[in-house]
Amino acid sequence: MIKGIYAAGSGLMPRMLKLEVIANNLANISTTGFKRDNIFVQIMKDTGVEQAKGNGDLSGLKVREYTDFSEGSMNQTGNKLDLAIQGSGFFAAETPNGVRYTRNGSFSLSTDGTIVTSQGYPVLGTGGPIQLPNIQNLTQGEISINESGEVVADGKKIGTLQIAQFPDTSVLKKDGGTYFVADGDSKSSVADGKSTVIRQGYLEDSNVNGIEEMVQMIELSRGFESAQKTMISQDGTLDKANDVGKL
Amino acid sequence: MNRALRTAATGMFGQQLNVDIIANNLANVNTTGFKSSRADFQDLMYQTLKTSEISDNPNVQQATEIQVGNGTIPVATPKSFAQGDITPTANPLDVAIQGDGFFQIRQPDGTTAYSRDGSFQISGEGELVTAQGNIVEPGLTLPSDTTSVSVAQDGTVNATVAGQTTPSKVGQLELAKFVNPVGLNPIGGNLYTETPASGKPILGAAGSEGFGTLMPQSLEASNVDVVSEMVNMIVAQRAYEINSKTIQTVEDMLTMANNLQR
Numbered sequence: 001m002i003k004g005i006y007a008a009g010s011g012l013m014p015r016m017l018k019l020e021v022i023a024n025n026l027a028n029i030s031t032t033g034f035k036r037d038n039i040f041v042q043i044m045k046d047t048g049v050e051q052a053k054g055n056g057d058l059s060g061l062k063v064r065e066y067t068d069f070s071e072g073s074m075n076q077t078g079n080k081l082d083l084a085i086q087g088s089g090f091f092a093a094e095t096p097n098g099v100r101y102t103r104n105g106s107f108s109l110s111t112d113g114t115i116v117t118s119q120g121y122p123v124l125g126t127g128g129p130i131q132l133p134n135i136q137n138l139t140q141g142e143i144s145i146n147e148s149g150e151v152v153a154d155g156k157k158i159g160t161l162q163i164a165q166f167p168d169t170s171v172l173k174k175d176g177g178t179y180f181v182a183d184g185d186s187k188s189s190v191a192d193g194k195s196t197v198i199r200q201g202y203l204e205d206s207n208v209n210g211i212e213e214m215v216q217m218i219e220l221s222r223g224f225e226s227a228q229k230t231m232i233s234q235d236g237t238l239d240k241a242n243d244v245g246k247l
Numbered sequence: 248m249n250r251a252l253r254t255a256a257t258g259m260f261g262q263q264l265n266v267d268i269i270a271n272n273l274a275n276v277n278t279t280g281f282k283s284s285r286a287d288f289q290d291l292m293y294q295t296l297k298t299s300e301i302s303d304n305p306n307v308q309q310a311t312e313i314q315v316g317n318g319t320i321p322v323a324t325p326k327s328f329a330q331g332d333i334t335p336t337a338n339p340l341d342v343a344i345q346g347d348g349f350f351q352i353r354q355p356d357g358t359t360a361y362s363r364d365g366s367f368q369i370s371g372e373g374e375l376v377t378a379q380g381n382i383v384e385p386g387l388t389l390p391s392d393t394t395s396v397s398v399a400q401d402g403t404v405n406a407t408v409a410g411q412t413t414p415s416k417v418g419q420l421e422l423a424k425f426v427n428p429v430g431l432n433p434i435g436g437n438l439y440t441e442t443p444a445s446g447k448p449i450l451g452a453a454g455s456e457g458f459g460t461l462m463p464q465s466l467e468a469s470n471v472d473v474v475s476e477m478v479n480m481i482v483a484q485r486a487y488e489i490n491s492k493t494i495q496t497v498e499d500m501l502t503m504a505n506n507l508q509r
Contacts, residue, residue: 012504016251017296017313019500023251023493024290024316027258029486030265031288031319039313065313077285078329079429106287106325109427111443118287118323132426143426174314176292177322210489221496228503235507 004234011227014041014063015220021065022217025208033104033178034206036068036213069169072103072207074199080143081107081115084204087196089163090180092124092188093117099124100179101164101172103204115151119177125151125159126190132158145200147193161198163191250294250315251497257318258490261288264321265483272471273480280363280437281469282326283476291317328428331363331470333462340367340375342398343467346459348422351384351448352377352438359384361423361448363467364437369396375404379436387418398463402453422458423448 018039028034042062074084083105085091090101100121107123110116113132115123122129132143132153144152149161164187166172171184191198265286275281293314333343342365344350349361360381367383370376375387389396392409399405402420407413425431430444441448453461 016500017315019493019497020251020254020315023254023258023490023497024318026486026489026493027254027261027318028288028290028316029258029489030261030286030483031290034288034290037314037316063313077325078327079325081427081429104289106323108430108444109446111446113426113446118289173295173312174290174293174316176316177289210485214489214492217493217496221499224500225503228507231507 002238005231005238008227008231008234011230012224014039015224015227017063018220019217022213022220025213026210029206029208029210031104031178031206032106032203033072033102034208035070035103036206036208037065037174038068038216039063039065067169067172067174068207070207072205074202075205076202078201080145080200081109082201082203083107083145083161084199084202085163085191085196086199087191089165089189089191089196091117092162092164093121093179094124094129095119095121095179098181100175100181101166102177102179104178106203124162126162126188127159130159130161145198147191147197147199149191149198160190162188163196163198164188165196250317252494254316254318255490255493255497257291257320258493259487261286261319261321262483262487262490266480266487268324269476269480269483272476273473276469276471276473278437278469279366279466280331281471282328282331282363283469283471284324284326285479286321287323287325288319289322291320293317325429326431326433327470329470330467332468333465334468335465337464338366339396339398339464340369341365341464341466342367342420343462343465344422344453344459345462347428347457348424348451348453348459349428349439349448351421351423351450353382353384353386354438355381358440359423359448360434360438360440361425361431362437362439365461366466383420385418385421387420389417398461400454400460400463402461419452420461421450422453423450424458425449 021037021039025036042064085103090103091105093100093102106118107115115130117123130151149163151158171182172180173183175181268284268286272283293316296313296315333345344363349363350365352360352362354360366378367375368378369389370380373389373391375383377383387404389406390408393406394409395407397405404417405414406417425448426446427444430442431439432442433439451458
């Protein structure tokens with residue numbers, strides 16, 4: 001009987017965690033380049049066996065998280081340094097803590113003409129940070145970035161944006177500020193203009209879908225309620241059992 | 248659970264700021280030379296929770312990491328410097344820039360500010376000034392007996408004086424442009440000041456390479472697109488609402504949890 005209370009409790013706890021994850025998704029519904037997270041509970045295949053042995057109560061549940069890397073919609077901004085990646089891949093930025101990867105291409109220029117992220121970290125090209133030469137005297141202050149990520153300023157090619165590809169995106173962990181940190185190897189390459197295309201003047205919206213998150217929130221809230229009812233009913237039954245011995 | 252409450256609150260705060268910016272854009276839908284802003288958001292830091300897990304082999308304990316985010320933060324409100332519509336006004340002192348560039352305006356403190364608003368006037372001293380009375384660089388003074396003024400596409404200002412039939416050149420307007428105009432700091436009054444992010448101004452004549460041309464007797468309308476602002480407002484309102492639903496759900500669940508103990 002006590003086990004039943006634990007089982008109902010295991011229905012409560014992952015849902016609380018899931019609500020926190022959904023709350024974060026919904027808070028970031030307007031965050032450029034944001035990728036939604038989700039939590040799922042996995043029941044281990046040998047739970048039945050473990051339970052038969054009498055020690056399988058809660059050990060049979062795994063709470064797993066995954067990040068959904070599906071593409072957000074493209075939003076036209078018209079700014080020359082707003083970039084979006086259509087297709088797979090990430091921009092690479094050099095931060096004091098090492099290289100970070102992002103889908104947020106809301107870039108700007110630093111005083112010395114280096115292309116930087118909105119926090120001021122240099123965006124990496126194939127040969128390191130991309131610096132526009134002679135920015136003070138640039139007579140033609142036009143910067144153009146083509147579909148392959150080639151940066152052209154003042155009619156000259158300055159560099160090519162590095163696009164990091166991850167065959168296994170599960171190595172990416174979130175680091176805040178729409179940055180990802182890689183736990184494993186990346187394959188750094190450039191946009192090929194076909195399967196990975198750089199769009200100048202566009203930003204990638206958050207891939208959070210309000211309706212989907214709402215449905216999940218209703219589902220988990222109802223699931224939480226039934227687990228709570230189960231627990232109360234288990235508690236009531238135990239109460240009755242305790243009354244049996246009374247004279 | 249409290250984290251979910253705080254996370255949803257950051258979402259509501261962010262959307263409120265989003266609506267503030269949309270409201271300012273819509274309020275300036277008829278402001279000459281106005282450039283619309285948008286709110287840029289980023290996710291806050293993530294907290295890594297370790298949950299224990301038993302693998303298929305009961306002797307091996309593994310830890311699974313779950314990252315839970317803490318919400319969102321507005322980081323910037325970049326402006327879009329997309330061209331606004333050119334509206335003819337028939338006023339000889341109205342000038343619109345078609346393309347890149349800003350007029351240079353000398354502020355009362357001597358520093359230079361930059362503007363896309365070309366609704367100029369003539370001061371009592373015959374100087375070309377903005378509607379607020381600040382001098383348009385590089386400082387043009389019209390003869391006192393001027394009968395008509397015209398501005399050419401390259402910024403040349405010609406004046407016809409009384410008793411003459413051919414206009415004579417008074418001076419030339421110079422444009423300034425920036426490598427990263429988004430980095431400019433808006434100070435109100437349709438003016439911007441340079442910042443480290445915008446870079447130094449690059450000066451040049453209108454119509455020269457990389458600079459826009461001047462459209463005489465017209466003004467540049469605000470580049471606010473009412474339809475897309477309305478769409479953004481609906482999106483922001485719904486996002487605000489959905490974050491408030493999160494708070495409601497957290498509250499319901501906490502009530503249920505509190506009711507566990509009878």
